[in-house]
Amino acid sequence: EVVMTQSPATLYVSPGERATLSCRxxxxxxxxxxxYQQKPGQAPRLLIYGASTRATGVPARFSxxxxxxxxxxxISSLQSEDFAVYYCQQYIDWxxxxxxxxxxxxxxx
Amino acid sequence: EVQLxxxxxxxxxxGGSLRLSCAASGFVFYNxxxxxxxxxxxxxxxxxxxxxEDGAEKYYVDSVKGRFTISRDNAKNSLYLEMNSLRVxxxxxxxxxxxxxxxxxxxxxWGQGTPVTVxx
Numbered sequence: 001e002v003v004m005t006q007s008p009a010t011l012y013v014s015p016g017e018r019a020t021l022s023c024r025x026x027x028x029x030x031x032x033x034x035x036y037q038q039k040p041g042q043a044p045r046l047l048i049y050g051a052s053t054r055a056t057g058v059p060a061r062f063s064x065x066x067x068x069x070x071x072x073x074x075i076s077s078l079q080s081e082d083f084a085v086y087y088c089q090q091y092i093d094w095x096x097x098x099x100x101x102x103x104x105x106x107x108x109x
Numbered sequence: 110e111v112q113l114x115x116x117x118x119x120x121x122x123x124g125g126s127l128r129l130s131c132a133a134s135g136f137v138f139y140n141x142x143x144x145x146x147x148x149x150x151x152x153x154x155x156x157x158x159x160x161x162e163d164g165a166e167k168y169y170v171d172s173v174k175g176r177f178t179i180s181r182d183n184a185k186n187s188l189y190l191e192m193n194s195l196r197v198x199x200x201x202x203x204x205x206x207x208x209x210x211x212x213x214x215x216x217x218x219w220g221q222g223t224p225v226t227v228x229x
Contacts, residue, residue, distance in 0.1 A: 032212075038154075042221075043206075043219035043220065043221055044146075044154060044219055045219070046217045049211065049212055049215045050211070050212070055209075055217055056217070087153060087154055089154075091212060091214040091215055095168050096168050096213075096214045097156070097170070098215075099156065102153045103153045
């Protein structure tokens with residue numbers, strides 16, 4: 001099983017500033033990496049797949065980078081609606097056995 | 110508009126059974142891989158099961174193999190999760206989700222979730 005580790009567990013950032021979230025895989029997942037956003041009481045929302053491709057309707061302030069075992073989600077200028085929990089997910093395994101990171105909570109500084 | 114609506118959750122005793130349903134609309138259901146993901150209270154996301162478009166391939170996380178069965182009825186645009194021998198650690202909100210065409214096992218549409226509580 002590919003273990004995904006996210007850091008930090010909680011990130012405090014002021015509105016308008018940049019947020020950088022990290023995700024590490026226990027083995028290479030190439031670019032088979034997705035990011036999701038989840039707000040309290042809501043279902044997750046796909047933000048990024050293929051490590052860097054924004055999903056439909058996702059604002060350009062969200063960007064993903066990385067390959068292999070190290071990945072980053074960057075939010076360039078935080079808006080109030082961006083404070084949420086973010087999860088990374090790998091999908092390289094076949095037969096498919098997707099795994100998620102434990103999440104990073106993005107909170108207002 | 111893509112919509113997924115889960116139902117069937119509730120309170121069940123350990124060792125009991127439940128059948129979750131997910132009604133899909135707004136997209137071509139029979140062309141999509143579908144997935145169940147769960148989230149225990151206050152915890153992160155855990156993949157439960159995938160099913161191929163035609164139902165011919167099914168995959169499960171190890172902890173539910175032999176107890177849970179994923180299925181679909183493409184004529185009814187519906188996805189199901191039959192859960193047997195339920196355990197306390199199966200307590201979670203269960204989401205059904207659609208696989209993105211480009212990747213099949215990343216999920217670009219989610220239902221609102223249905224809660225399952227396993228407790229005596």
